[in-house]
Amino acid sequence: MELYQHPLSLNCQKVRIALEEKNLDYEIISINPLKAKNLDPDFFRANSSGNLPVLKNSNVVICESLPILQYINGINGPLGDDKVHHEKVQEWVKKVDEWDARVFTLSHVSERTLRFFSRFKRRVVIARMAKNPDLANKYHNKLNSMHAMEEKLKSSEELSANEKQLIVLLDEAEDQLGTTEFLAGFEFSIADASFVPILARIQLLKLVPELLKPRPRLLEYFSRMKVRPSYKEVIQGYSSQLKQMRVVVPSMCNVALRKLFSRY
Numbered sequence: 001m002e003l004y005q006h007p008l009s010l011n012c013q014k015v016r017i018a019l020e021e022k023n024l025d026y027e028i029i030s031i032n033p034l035k036a037k038n039l040d041p042d043f044f045r046a047n048s049s050g051n052l053p054v055l056k057n058s059n060v061v062i063c064e065s066l067p068i069l070q071y072i073n074g075i076n077g078p079l080g081d082d083k084v085h086h087e088k089v090q091e092w093v094k095k096v097d098e099w100d101a102r103v104f105t106l107s108h109v110s111e112r113t114l115r116f117f118s119r120f121k122r123r124v125v126i127a128r129m130a131k132n133p134d135l136a137n138k139y140h141n142k143l144n145s146m147h148a149m150e151e152k153l154k155s156s157e158e159l160s161a162n163e164k165q166l167i168v169l170l171d172e173a174e175d176q177l178g179t180t181e182f183l184a185g186f187e188f189s190i191a192d193a194s195f196v197p198i199l200a201r202i203q204l205l206k207l208v209p210e211l212l213k214p215r216p217r218l219l220e221y222f223s224r225m226k227v228r229p230s231y232k233e234v235i236q237g238y239s240s241q242l243k244q245m246r247v248v249v250p251s252m253c254n255v256a257l258r259k260l261f262s263r264y
């Protein structure tokens, strides 16, 4: 199996946690969206949203984290076996999927940084469109979706709806943890795999006092999740802003140079 992913992407982290918890063999193929590598024609041709993660298993190619999680869960029996409530697992993964993690993360990035990357990305799309006329429509759709995201980030209603949705998720998790150790029962399931990266993102954005401190069961759950090997493997190396800088700074330098020399 091959997972096309990027370590800072929350949706990729969900899938990797599930793969690690299931102890499956997989190869990581790193695609850096900060450097617009997700827009390279070879990758884009197979996945015209240009989004990560993508899972490839022989002839099977799956885009989008939710179906990937479900596919992984189906291999050799689901995570949690009979110790989790499988309908609840599905409810959780869908609920988490409906919340747009990108809006949440990007709304905490400075406007200047966003502008720096989005201008570059736009130029890359336009250059790729000119060089690959067969993909022009798909690149055009990508430009539209990038524009839609920029508009969302400017809309205070969208941002507050996104935050409210997150609060509902956190409150529901807090309630659930009053009766079970994990989100869908008494063992780790893909519900937890999809939820844990959210807690890690909250920590990364320094929002623990505001979002987790008032929810003591979630805080305790998070400290249990952090000692799991899957968390250490997938998230720990990127769990602080300083650690993230090791990925972001070289990408910024690369983008700055390509802008300087108009290498798109």
Ligand SMILES: N[C@@H](CCC(=O)N[C@@H](CS)C(=O)NCC(=O)O)C(=O)O
Binding pocket: 009, 010, 011, 012, 033, 038, 050, 051, 052, 053, 063, 064, 065, 066, 102
């Ligand atoms: N609904 C998709 C969302 C995937 C997504 O938004 N991926 C982001 C990283 S978290 C991405 O690939 N962004 C690349 C881009 O915006 O061009 C999923 O769950 O897989």
